[in-house]
């Protein structure tokens with residue numbers, strides 16, 4: 001083990017939420033870090049994407065950069081009401097007096113990912129951590145003593161470790177010979193961001209301040225729709241039917257019609273972003289390279305459907321644990337201890353990813369009506385919801401899958 005290891009910054013590929021959290025988490029542990037990012041500094045990161053930030057993620061962000069979790073809370077919102085409808089009729093509605101709970105951080109906050117990333121950029125600046133823009137990682141060579149990286153701007157870098165946080169198409173994953181394995185959703189899903197009216201806050205908008213799931217919504221020609229408030233707007237998720245042409249449903253004309261019918265005519269000019277997805281449920285076959293010098297984290301290591309909001313939340317947990325493993329490994333006096341720390345990262349986060357993929361997969365199976373017993377259960381629950389609240393609550397809860405965090409994670413982290 002080389003004592004000069006600690007002098008060179010750890011390299012991080014990617015300035016998404018995973019890479020930025022990893023850099024902050026290393027810095028908080030006294031380890032210098034540098035980010036290599038493929039995009040230019042003035043890039044546009046469109047779409048609300050990860051709006052639901054779990055309390056455990058807020059606590060992690062606050063721990064690695066004091067003030068960061070609190071900024072998210074101040075900028076985000078906590079909706080007070082959960083509501084579910086079935087074919088035009090209410091089957092469940094519950095409003096909480098204190099929806100965020102009594103802890104220092106609320107159970108969750110809802111804000112667009114672009115805001116989360118803005119706060120992370122500010123934190124990096126405060127911490128004096130550099131991002132090298134337009135420096136995409138092209139090649140990675142690892143040895144027992146470190147990594148050698150070449151970037152698209154022609155630069156070469158040597159470092160004790162590289163964290164591959166370069167997203168779903170990760171070049172780092174390819175460079176270490178790792179591969180994704182898994183499935184894809186059957187249905188397509190359309191995600192639409194709709195701004196509040198006239199610059200209103202959510203509370204001022206005419207729509208009720210609630211999270212709504214509507215099964216077979218007549219206003220969306222029998223498709224499932226979900227409407228979720230976040231700071232500045234509404235997220236409308238539309239689940240395509242089996243025989244839909246997703247591009248046609250997501251087209252401007254059809255989407256204006258759906259937004260008008262679900263939200264109101266006055267919202268049609270406020271559609272800001274529309275995107276069509278088939279969700280991948282995939283995991284990398286390895287999370288670290290053979291020399292334990294390259295660690296994959298976030299979407300470079302796993303992709304999952306967004307139900308239950310385990311995506312970005314699990315990316316933040318990966319990043320924090322990768323930083324922790326590297327910090328300990330840097331101090332290791334024997335190869336055995338070094339390798340053990342990095343392997344432990346790989347095994348813990350692989351188990352967490354498998355758990356999260358399974359949980360998101362249960363939600364996906366439920367929503368796609370893959371099991372006739374589940375279809376029957378939904379019908380029965382809808383018919384009983386007027387008489388038994390528990391039946392309505394089942395319908396309200398099930399689209400998000402199980403709530404539990406992976407058993408390997410401390411503090412409810414995903």
Ligand SMILES: Cc1cc2nc3c(=O)[nH]c(=O)nc-3n(C[C@H](O)[C@H](O)[C@H](O)COP(=O)(O)OP(=O)(O)OC[C@H]3O[C@@H](n4cnc5c(N)ncnc54)[C@H](O)[C@@H]3O)c2cc1C
Nearest residue numbers: 014016017018038049050136137166167298299311312313
């Ligand atoms: C429609 C949608 C809705 C979502 N909803 C939720 C939600 O409600 N809750 C939730 O928790 N999550 C959600 N997610 C998931 C969330 O957006 C992702 O999990 C998160 O962005 C992943 O972060 P990341 O940093 O791992 O990857 P990314 O955000 O993809 O960042 C990767 C970074 O690496 C850079 N890069 C790429 N290649 C290279 C290279 N070769 N070298 C250097 N840099 C490179 C990219 O430019 C990018 O900046 C959603 C995602 C989508 C698409």
